[in-house]
Amino acid sequence: MRVHITDLLAGDRLSEDIFNSFGLHVLSKGTVLNDKEISRMYQHQMDYIEIEKRESIMAASVDDEDEIGDDSAFSSYNPLLRPLYFDAVAGAEQLFTRALEEGRIYEEDVKESFQPLVENFRTERDVVSLLLMLNSQDDYTYQHSVQVGMLSYYIARWLGWPEEETVRAGKAGFLHDVGKCKIAEAILNKPSGLTNEEYGEMKNHPRYGYEILKNSLDDPAIALAALQHHERMDGKGYPQGLTGDQIHPMAKVVAVADVYSAMISTRVYREKRDLHFVLRELYELSFGELDPDITHTFIRHMLPNFIGKRVELSSGESGTIIMSHPHDFFRPLIKVGDQFIDLSAFRDKEIKQVFM
Structure with a gap:
């Protein structure tokens, strides 16, 4: 049965392999189509598609119906990702508590909390679906740490950094806000605007984090990422007012991940904003505040995920x-x-x- 691509329906099944105009294989015979597969064929500029007669689709098995149902997006994910994500969130909370009590963290605690998640999302490509699946309204500070670690890992990989540096970027993102352990809960979770004095104290968290990480890990770049993740290319950031190349590359990566995660998350004083809309805001920030190459690389790799x-x-x-x-x-x-x-x-x- 030959149909034009605009007439395809979710649940149609391909009756032959699909190749694009360059001879590259796009989809295999027997594939049950949903919106994602149909969109893929639009990307490859297909016209007419051979599908099985639709009567046979109506008689599809229960398993096939499950495959094309609303929950199909979740079924393709490693089932460990969700529990590992929330294990990492709990691990971040424990790290913050220990940092407050002892003034330091321990490498083995970081590995136990974050490394299993790294190992399991290393093979995932659809970062947008990961964020939609894993983002919730609870534990902002700790979820934010895990998200920034995850996004920093992906950004470094998209920039072409070696695997070892990519993992370090993820760790830097995971630990970037550890200095917030020294900020009073009344300030961190205040539902209204901060006073000048409270905002001044909040702006100390990069220095607090730097001291903790400098005394804990033998990796100056990770400590500098904590110190500099609120610095901006135009010199209007804090705590040192650095500009351009004065900011460590690791801190620039974490800064992009930090801003994006903060904007898409629910805060005590602000509702979360949509993932796609925030990319446009991030683009605007690349003309002055955020590193343009890093920001544009992030946006370029995120957009196909939508x-x-x-x-x-x-x-x-x-x-x-x-x-x-x-x-x-x-x-x-x-x-x-x-x-x-x-x-x-x-x-x-x-x-x-x-x-x-």
Whole structure:
């Protein structure tokens, strides 16, 4: 049964292997299509597709129905990721407690808390789905530490750093906020704006973290990442007001991960913002505050992860991201029912929220 790509439905099954115009294999015969596979074929600019007769799909087995159900995105993930993520969150809390009590942390505690997670998300590619799956509203400080560790690892890998340096970047991200253990809970979790005095104390956490890590680990770069992750390229950061190349590369990576994680997370004083929308804000920050090469590398590798994701638009419509616009990265093509909405042309519509 030959159909045009615009007529494909979730649940259609390919009756032959699919190759693009360059002869590269895209999908195998027998693949049951969902939005992600259909989006992939749009990316490869397919026209007509051979599928099995749809009557046979209606008679598909229960297992196949489960495969194409709403929870299919979760089934492809390593089942260890979720418990390991929350184990790492609990480990971060224990590290903060020990750092407060003893003024230091221990390498074996870091490895026990974070390394198992590194080993298991090393093979994952869809970082957006990981964030959607793992992000929750509890334990902001500790979840933020784990997220920044995870994102720093991916950013370093996308930058082409050697594996050893990539793992160090992940560790630096995981430990970047350890100095917050010395900040009073009343300040950390204050639901309203901080006073000048309270904000001054909050700005001390990079120095506190630097001292803790300098006394704990034989790795100056990780300590410097904690000290400098709030420095900005234009010199308007803290605590030292460094600029450009004065900031350690590890700190620049952690800074991008830190800002992104903070923006997409629920805080006591602010609701979380959408993952796709925040990428556009991050892009704006790359023209002055954040390192442009690192930020653009992060955005360039994150955007393809949104293809195939369900979205709610500001107009109230729901659809699926089909492909990114080549010149307007943050306004992709959306399939809503049988219609296609090019957000680069419909400027009055925005992506309000992205879902699995």
